[in-house]
Amino acid sequence: MELTTGAILRRITETPLSTAAHKLATIILDGIAWKDGYNGLERGTAAFTLGSLADKMGVSRQHLNLLLAELASSALELLRWKPHGKFAPWLFRFGAVDNLSLEPDHVSPTDDTSLSRESKNKMMFAGKIEIGAASNVHRTPWGDLIKAAKTALPCWNVDTQVIWDAFRSFNQARGNAEVPAGYLLGFMRKWRATKPNQATAGVLRGAAGHNPTPQETVIIDMIKAAPITNRHFHASDLRRAIGSAAYAARVLAISTQYGCSTFTATLVVHGQAVLEGEITR
Numbered sequence: 001m002e003l004t005t006g007a008i009l010r011r012i013t014e015t016p017l018s019t020a021a022h023k024l025a026t027i028i029l030d031g032i033a034w035k036d037g038y039n040g041l042e043r044g045t046a047a048f049t050l051g052s053l054a055d056k057m058g059v060s061r062q063h064l065n066l067l068l069a070e071l072a073s074s075a076l077e078l079l080r081w082k083p084h085g086k087f088a089p090w091l092f093r094f095g096a097v098d099n100l101s102l103e104p105d106h107v108s109p110t111d112d113t114s115l116s117r118e119s120k121n122k123m124m125f126a127g128k129i130e131i132g133a134a135s136n137v138h139r140t141p142w143g144d145l146i147k148a149a150k151t152a153l154p155c156w157n158v159d160t161q162v163i164w165d166a167f168r169s170f171n172q173a174r175g176n177a178e179v180p181a182g183y184l185l186g187f188m189r190k191w192r193a194t195k196p197n198q199a200t201a202g203v204l205r206g207a208a209g210h211n212p213t214p215q216e217t218v219i220i221d222m223i224k225a226a227p228i229t230n231r232h233f234h235a236s237d238l239r240r241a242i243g244s245a246a247y248a249a250r251v252l253a254i255s256t257q258y259g260c261s262t263f264t265a266t267l268v269v270h271g272q273a274v275l276e277g278e279i280t281r
Contacts, residue, residue, distance in 0.1 A: 005029070005032075005034070007097075008029055008032075008094055008096075008097065009026070009029060011075065011076060011094075011096055012025045012026060012029065012076065014075075015074050015075045015076055016074075017070060017071070017074055018067075018070065020057065020059070020063075020067055021067050021070045021071055021074075023057065024053070024057055024064075024067045024068070024071065025071055025076060025078070027053065027056050027057070028046050028048070028053075028071075028078070028092050028094075029046075029094075031046035031047065031048060031092075032044060032045065032046045033045055033046070040148075040149030040150065040151070040152050040153045040185060040188065040189070041091070041152050044093055044094075044097055045091050045092065045093050045152075046091070046092045046093070047089040047090070047091050047092070047151045047152040048089055048090060048092065049089045049090065050064060050065075050090065052089075068080065075096060076094050076095075076096050077094065077095030077096045078092060078093075078094055078095065079092065079093045079094075079095045080092050080093075084152070084153070084154055084156055087156075087157065088152075088156045088157070089151050089152060089156065091152060127180075127181045128178050128179070128180060128181060129142065129178065129179050129180075129181050129183070129184060130177070130178050131168050131171045131172055131176055131177055131178065131179065132168075132172075132177065132245075135165075135168070135243065135244035135245045135248075136161070136244070137160055137161050137163075137164035137165075138160075138161070140164075142164065142181075142184065143160055143164070145184075146160045146163055146164065146184070146188070147160050149185060149188060150163065150188060153188050153189055153191065154188075154189070154190075154191045155188050155191035158191070161244075162232070162235070162236075163187075163188060163191075165235075165239070165244055165247070165248065166187075167183075167184055167187050168244075168248060169248045169251055169252070169262060169266075170187065170262065171183075172248055172252055173251075173252055173255055173262050215258060219258060219260065219264065219268055221271075222267075222268045222271035222272055222275070223264075223267045223268060223270075223271050224271065225270075225271035225272075225274045225275050225281070226267065226270035226271040226273070226274045226279075226281060227281060228267060230281065231266070231267060231270060234270040234273070234274070234279055235247070235266070235270070237279040237280075238269070238270065238273050238278060238279050241273075241278055241279065242278070247269070250269045250272075251265045251266050251269050252265070254268045254269055
């Protein structure tokens with residue numbers, strides 16, 4: 001079966017299913033990404049939590065699972081998997097699109113302009129991003145795109161503003177004033193959640209194998225002032241106190257002064273703020 005809206009919708013209507021299963025299939029179809037990068041998804045894939053699907057259907061979770069099983073065992077061969085952890089959305093794909101032997105003789109002509117090619121309801125990261133334009137992501141056109149795309153990415157559980165601030169800081173540290181919008185999606189795809197003990201080991205590893213230099217001692221002392229496990233709260237509190245632009249500028253200044261990574265510089269900034277009474281531990 002060809003991967004187009006028309007082809008899948010035809011297969012849905014031709015497949016003997018219960019009325020509720022037909023409705024569920026069309027809801028999943030409506031959420032499918034038709035080009036790689038739409039909503040951060042692979043082409044032909046949709047992302048939903050079971051809770052959101054149950055709400056859209058107006059049914060219980062138990063009934064929803066029965067409907068999903070019905071679609072999976074039907075000619076549509078609905079597939080679902082969860083690659084990003086327990087609380088991340090499920091990814092869905094109609095397996096029939098990968099089975100060309102099931103394609104009927106009546107297919108859309110090559111000049112068919114279906115929603116799969118011209119959908120205005122999907123989201124694509126296109127254009128340029130001015131790094132210093134706005135610190136509040138919700139006052140930019142990128143806020144809604146980040147929110148929609150992160151549902152199927154490793155940063156699915158990270159606040160949209162935090163992703164935006166990290167992206168801006170990343171580029172400011174490299175002297176980038178303007179970057180292609182696709183860089184933002186790439187940044188989100190490569191997001192890595194660092195465990196606190198791993199972060200601590202990475203930042204303080206210099207003290208474990210040798211006597212720290214005076215500069216390393218200063219950095220370590222400042223970092224210790226603000227527990228690393230609370231770094232997200234510290235970042236939020238400090239941004240609220242001084243603004244995101246000033247926060248990013250401090251991180252960049254520390255990174256330049258000590259020649260350390262952005263992550264280490266961020267922890268130093270938090271420690272300085274605690275020591276100066278701007279935020280609490």
